[in-house]
Amino acid sequence: MADEPAEQELLTLQASSRKKKKPKQDAYLGGVSDRKLKGQLRHTERLYKEANKAAATINQWLAPSEAGFVEAEGIEETWQIQQQQIVAAVEQGAARKAFDLSLPDLGPYRCTYSRAGRHMLLGGEKGHLAVMEWQSGHLTCEVQVKETTRDVTFLHSEQFFAAAQKKYVYIYDKRGLEVHCLRGHAAPEVLEFLPHHFLLSSIGEQGVLHYQDTSTGQVVATHRTRLGPCDVMRQNPHNAVLCCGHANGTVTMWTPNITTPVVKMLCHRGAVKALAVDPTGHQLVTAGVDRQVKVWDIRTFKPLHAYFANSPATSLDISQRGILAVGQGRRLQLWRDCLSRKAAAPYLTHMLPLGGISSLRFCPYEDVLGVGTAGGVSSVLVPGAGEPNFDSFVANPYASIKERREQEVAQLLDKLQPDTIMLDPDTVGKVLKEPVDVAAQRRQEEAAANAARLASQRDKADERAKMKGRNKPTRRQKKKQMNIIEDKKPLLRAKIQEEERARKEVAQEAKRQKLESVPRALHRLYQ
CATH class of the missing domain: 4.10.910 (30s ribosomal protein s13; domain 2)
Known part of the structure; x- marks a missing residue:
């Protein structure tokens, strides 16, 4: 009987050791009396913890936030590295992005990409048009218009594209069916689409710049440049101002609300063959027949530096990371950090196997350069060219069908008016308040000018002789009739008397x- 308390104490200690301890994470649930709600909160907390662990695990495999470039080893320069070596060094998914499409019978070709960089648009001079998802090689549509095609461009999305054909500009849908014929754009040579304003612009043999709203179908503006035919035009992505290159070596900048060029620059001693604008809108690069490639500061309209070449450059383009692509015949040169300062040597060089270069376009958010040549289309890998991070509200390469539809509605709601296109877009919406003394002086000057104008009008009115009906139409007709029968006037006077x-x-x-x-x-x- 004496051992019973000791045995009971031992059993109590074992039972207490077998009790489960409450987890510390449920301490904040002590005041929750609803068992169902408490279970839901526990489940949610567990999901959050699992998601944090998964994010921490994946974080080390995420893509870098900065673009990567090619670095030379030893005494080798980067421009000596061949495209085959780059393709062999990158992963298999990136290596598939470099290809050559041989189309020798329908060229030369012009190519461009959609805003998201997912689709590529091809346009052959002999009427071949095609849209493809270039990464997977899927052909979306293909059509033969059997007419000379000089330029192509996507509209607000890859669902529609425009082609500058022999006489007019035609708009097609993603199936290759003709939707519209814009007869107001006669003999177009080059096209540009302003995505934030939904404006399709064209200029051609007549030297007339057209702006047409693709959402309403109205012609917004028509400007006569009076500088002859023009086949060089690019837009400034910063302020949507169109830059046109002319045969007299000048570059003019246009807005739809002003009938004369807002800026006119003499850039070359010959015709301007190509031009490109930096994505920031600060630098302008031009190429002329004088075999020079010049970099200009648009903010001061002064040249920064110039590059000399063996032959005139026929195509230019600037990537999202500031890499300049220069096309000369079959030779392609890529320059890195060449806008703010003068580069000593090119970043990469490549010799095209398909013929002379006719157009250059960098793919957005990809390290890829699309090259349209006389014999087809080529895709060249350019490490460090594209922006590594994209904004899904601007362009989403991985958008679903529903997201693309909603994005189109958002673009229409956020559409800007043509009047907002100006050299300095930061001035839109600003109200400049004048000082009190300056405003008073301005009002006095306006009142004095109005008084002087009224006084001059009164003086002119006083000097003018009063006609008193002498200038009536019947009186003028009678005078004319009297002048006709001047020889019979004395006889008529005698008869009247x-x-x-x-x-x-x-x-x-x-x-x-x-x-x-x-x-x-x-x-x-x-x-």
């Missing part, structure tokens, strides 16, 4: 006879 004399005599005779018929006392009433 004779008729007047006879009328007076008849009137006097009638008066005399009337007086004889009344008494003499009443004659005074007929005087």
Whole structure:
């Protein structure tokens, strides 16, 4: 009996050791009385913890936030590295992005990419048009218009694209069916689409710049450049101002709300063959027949530096990371960090196997350069060219069908008016408040100018002789008729005088006879 308390104490200690301890993470749930709600909160907390662990595990495999470039080893320069070596060094997914499409019968070709960089648009000079998802090689549509095609461009999305054909500009949908024929754009040479304003612009042989709203179908503006035919035009992505290169070596900048160029720069001693604008809108690169490639500061309109070449450059383009692509015949040069300062040597070089270069376009958010040549289309790997991080509200390469539809609606709601296109877009919406003394002085000057104008108008009115109806249309016609029969004027005057004399005599005779018929006392009433 004496051992019973000891045994009971031992059993109590074992039972207490077998009890489960409550987890510390449930301490904040002590005040929750609803068991169902408490279970839901525990489940949510567990999901959050699992997600944090997964994010921490994946974080080390995420893509770097900065673009990577090719680095030379030893004494080798980067421009000596061949495209085959780059393709062999990268992963298999990136290596598939380099390819050559041989289309020797329908070129030369012009190529461009959609805003998201997912689709590529090809346009052959002999009428071949095609849209493809270039990464997977899937052909979306293909059509032969059987007419000369000089340029192509996507509209607000890859669902529609425009082609500058022999006579007019045509718009096609993703199936290759003709949707519209813009007859106002006659003989176009080059096209540009302003995505934030939904404006399709064209210029061609007549030197007339057209702006057309693709959302409403209205022609917003038509400007005559008066500088002859033009086949070089690019837009400034910063302020949507169009830059046109002309045969006299000048570059003009246009907005739809001003009929004259807002800027006119003399850039070369010959025709301008190509131009490109930096994505920041600060630098302009031009190439002319004088075999120079010049870099200009758009903010001051002054040249920064110039590059000399063996032959005139025919195509230019600038990537999102500031890499400049220069096409000369079959030779392709890529320059890195060449805009803010003068580079000593090119970043990469490549010799195209398909013929002379006709167009260059960097793919957004990819280290890829699309090259349209006389014999087809080539895709060249350029490490460090594209922006590694994309904004899904601007362009999402991985958007679903529903997201693309919603994005199109958002673009229409955020559409900007053509009046907002100007050299300095930061001035839109600003209100400049004048000081009190400056405003008072300005009002006094306006009042004095108005008073002087009114005084001059009054003086002119006083000096003007009053016509009193002498300038009526009937009077002018009578004068003209009198001038025609000037030789008969004396006879007519004599005849009129004779008729007047006879009328007076008849009137006097009638008066005399009337007086004889009344008494003499009443004659005074007929005087």
